[in-house]
Amino acid sequence: MEKKIAVILGDGIGPEVTNQSLKVLNAIAERFEHHFEYTYGLMGADAIDKTGSPLPDETLAICLESDAILFGAIGDPKYDNDPTAKVRPEQGLLKLRKSLGLFANIRPVATFPSLHHLSPLKSDRLEDVDFVVYRELTGGIYFGEKKVDAAYTEASDLCSYNKSEIERISHHAFKATQQRKKHLTLVDKANVLETSRLWRKVVQEVAKQYPDVQVDYLFVDNAAMQLIVNPKQFDVMLTENMFGDILSDEASVITGSLGMLPSASVGATTALFEPIHGSYPQAAGKDIANPVGSILSTAMLLDHLGLFTEASLVRDAVAWTLESKFVTKDIDPINYYFTSTIGDLVSEYV
Amino acid sequence: MEKKIAVILGDGIGPEVTNQSLKVLNAIAERFEHHFEYTYGLMGADAIDKTGSPLPDETLAICLESDAILFGAIGDPKYDNDPTAKVRPEQGLLKLRKSLGLFANIRPVATFPSLHHLSPLKSDRLEDVDFVVYRELTGGIYFGEKKVDAAYTEASDLCSYNKSEIERISHHAFKATQQRKKHLTLVDKANVLETSRLWRKVVQEVAKQYPDVQVDYLFVDNAAMQLIVNPKQFDVMLTENMFGDILSDEASVITGSLGMLPSASVGATTALFEPIHGSYPQAAGKDIANPVGSILSTAMLLDHLGLFTEASLVRDAVAWTLESKFVTKDIDPINYYFTSTIGDLVSEYV
Ligand SMILES: CC(C)[C@H](C(=O)O)[C@@H](O)C(=O)O
Numbered sequence A, B: 001m002e003k004k005i006a007v008i009l010g011d012g013i014g015p016e017v018t019n020q021s022l023k024v025l026n027a028i029a030e031r032f033e034h035h036f037e038y039t040y041g042l043m044g045a046d047a048i049d050k051t052g053s054p055l056p057d058e059t060l061a062i063c064l065e066s067d068a069i070l071f072g073a074i075g076d077p078k079y080d081n082d083p084t085a086k087v088r089p090e091q092g093l094l095k096l097r098k099s100l101g102l103f104a105n106i107r108p109v110a111t112f113p114s115l116h117h118l119s120p121l122k123s124d125r126l127e128d129v130d131f132v133v134y135r136e137l138t139g140g141i142y143f144g145e146k147k148v149d150a151a152y153t154e155a156s157d158l159c160s161y162n163k164s165e166i167e168r169i170s171h172h173a174f175k176a177t178q179q180r181k182k183h184l185t186l187v188d189k190a191n192v193l194e195t196s197r198l199w200r201k202v203v204q205e206v207a208k209q210y211p212d213v214q215v216d217y218l219f220v221d222n223a224a225m226q227l228i229v230n231p232k233q234f235d236v237m238l239t240e241n242m243f244g245d246i247l248s249d250e251a252s253v254i255t256g257s258l259g260m261l262p263s264a265s266v267g268a269t270t271a272l273f274e275p276i277h278g279s280y281p282q283a284a285g286k287d288i289a290n291p292v293g294s295i296l297s298t299a300m301l302l303d304h305l306g307l308f309t310e311a312s313l314v315r316d317a318v319a320w321t322l323e324s325k326f327v328t329k330d331i332d333p334i335n336y337y338f339t340s341t342i343g344d345l346v347s348e349y350v
């Protein structure tokens, strides 16, 4: 099989973790006689430094022509504390999501029993935790009109949604739920927000087409509590962009292994895969970052390309490194292996 | 001392927990020879049932004339799943906050060492957790223009802030920080939202007037993680309305004792005090709800009236019930005491 993969290394630890995924993809290509054609693009702080733009047109063109995109991480603290900066790394990622129509951000959250001791939660809360967050990614307050007056005394952000934006991701989420434990939870703030009431109404309608799925509704403040108190109650959590940003990050740390979690951002024509961790600049260049989040994102990428056997093999390889205690410093601060070693080991297993 | 206190019992377990606080206030009045004049008002589902309105004008008038307001809880599930309902209980509370200008919601989060076993977090994460959330309460997306078209295909909520709204609560929060560990964390989403960039800019300016306070900035998604991973890093957390709703609820459950946490909503002329828990309809009328959240809110109310000795005594009384294992069912499901018994015990101690 021939496939075009756009590769965006990005900022901080992005390059070093993504390079491990490329080793794994090469091993898969060799073993299964596929041909993956990689084209590299710039985005984020890296792109600003080199081109002045957080998302050069060339990167967008490369992504539009690819079957899938493998991405590292974005962000550089030097931009964060200047509220008036006109150009910021994150604009690149937001523009890419919008331009490619990557409307569904999918984040599986499962705990690795051998890593329960790393979780901030007590072990009894962690057993059987296995859910997926479906976050709407191209609408809401992220993309509504933004205003600020010249004197910087007043600012606003508009949160808006229309029915078809909600329907689109809802169908995705309901279909995924049917393949899982058949329990979907919509998270909103319908007691306050008009957009949330629209979400609730549309999801109630869509639900009629999936009579085998049980649907629950939770207010976002309650959801933030339930994720900690009793995370195993969730199967598929569906929510809008801003709430999804907050809740999926909260969900990711309950596992105690943030560095191991993957994500997919899916659109009608292409999809982007990235670890959920950030650019973690303090660790950049030290060969200590955990590449498993990126490698498991690569497994999701292979699934997306229809290469299910290959995806399973990558997951088996990761499970084997974990069982064999081949882990990075974040998992075992004493007996640890380097980022690049984990990449080599997973590739060799494959 | 003569003080006028408006009492709003509200929905669900609101009446039974608030009645315990009234017992305690009466005991304080007797012991210290104060006179508290109570006036009762309706709000929430209770008010809708009795008057058709979630906040009758009479209740607002009572509150405007009072030195402080003691409130129970709001909400009834029968309104939650009808997105098109025109009248909802929460409208009452939102209107009250806006009309009285209660712009700062203050929620202290401290763990009780004897209750660490109830927390979903491991005990090592709980030691020395002692922080306060300052949530802006009368601005942002809660009160911006809301739109929905007649066909219910498109909806929007406007999030807006101006400089003076941000300055007002920031000064409160900085002053509180000076009395504590001198560390303030602003939580925003300045990498995406224009309003957040305004918050960051204004807080950076206000900070110059409080050179002894160390100021940190966290994105809201990261804050949702840090609250679980390492809650003891926080001293005062300052944030806007919607983020504060989510984060303060998340923060409250890490203690394992949601039923014991108080809150204050403060404005220029009056202030409202309520437990942070909700109306918990399943428990209503069973005399099993934990009244400590309401009783500790009453201690905050006494502080607000300048009655510091009285407030301390109430806190001592609560600590004594805890040490003596006089606790409700949520704390000890086997050897538990009734709501009304705890109220009696705290009053007798006083
Ligand atoms: C970098 C930032 C703009 C982004 C977001 O808020 O969507 C990130 O937090 C994420 O969740 O992918």
Ligand SMILES: CC(C)[C@H](C(=O)O)[C@@H](O)C(=O)O
Binding pocket: A191, A192, A221, B074, B075, B090, B093, B094, B245
């Ligand atoms: C009841 C609801 C409108 C309210 C809010 O969202 O502000 C509640 O969750 C709170 O935090 O006091």
